[in-house]
Amino acid sequence: MTLTLEHVVKKYKDFTAVNDLNFSIGKGEIFGLIGQNGAGKTTTFRMILDLQEQTSGNITWDGAPIKKINRDLLGYLPEERGIFPQMKVEEQLVFFGELRGMDRKELKSELDFWIKRFDIEEKRYDKAETLSKGNQQKVQLIASFIHKPKFLILDEPFSGLDPVNRDLLKNAILLLKERGTTILFSSHQMDNVEELCDHLCLLKRGVSLFSGSLLELKKQYGKTKLTIRTDYPIEKLEKMTGVLEAKEERDEYVLKLENESFAQSIFEAVSNGLYIEKFSLDYLSLDEIFKHKVGGDNE
Secondary structure, eight states: OOEEEEEEEEEETTEEEEEEEEEEEOTTOEEEEEOSTTSSHHHHHHHHTTSSOOSEEEEEETTEEGGGSOGGGEEEEOSSOOOOTTSBHHHHHHHHHHHTTOOHHHHHHHHHHHHHHTTOGGGTTSBGGGSOHHHHHHHHHHHHHTTOOSEEEEESTTTTOOHHHHHHHHHHHHHHHHTTOEEEEEOSOHHHHHHHOSEEEEEETTEEEEEEEHHHHHHTTOSOEEEEEESSOHHHHHTSTTEEEEEEETTEEEEEESSGGGHHHHHHHHTSSSOEEEEEEEOOOHHHHHHHHHTTOOO
């Protein structure tokens, strides 16, 4: 494992922001840290980056205390964005690259690659303050990994990006993974976490409710989501044994089952003389599991 947190606690006087947190991330892995606002995600990031001291517990990188490693191995995109408004795009990226010890030749190559990849070639000599919020976000993203860090933390990287630019970022994250970068990120958009993450940790009020693979989490709930597209009346579906909930979504029905064993009897009833265009039994989405895990509590 590259990054390991063991029994990490962070207290502020009488308030415990992070309580007995444990997880590990392997090399070249994408790991999601998810939770509501106030769950302890940013505090955890700051402890990993040695911007805050943990109250107790150990944070190590390749077995060594994280505070002793070369800081140029790390990259960080904070949730609180901030770029130099008067500096031109290229000047900013060169500045951050050189700040992290890159030589001009290597920096020029990376700069050209990412500016083209994020479709801001026409903006490279513009001042940051003249850019749209989406393009400013791209500049900050590039600045966080222009120096090719071994470990990258992205705090809400998809915030403020439209669907096209979200896809650009997803593809960039996957490319960084291919290059061997270990990535830890948070997002309130569960579809992004579900699509990208190998493993995840779900926090609630500083406590880990789950840490492991996405499939392991889904298996805790079983395949209880049944989607049907048919002319069978929903009023009859609602009354079937094993159906906890039935609702109509656009041109199909979505049923919540007690467990997956009830799907067979439902199929036999619905298929009796009727055409079934769709009958799909699946795990709950991460978004649905997240809402169930954290409940409706405000933090």
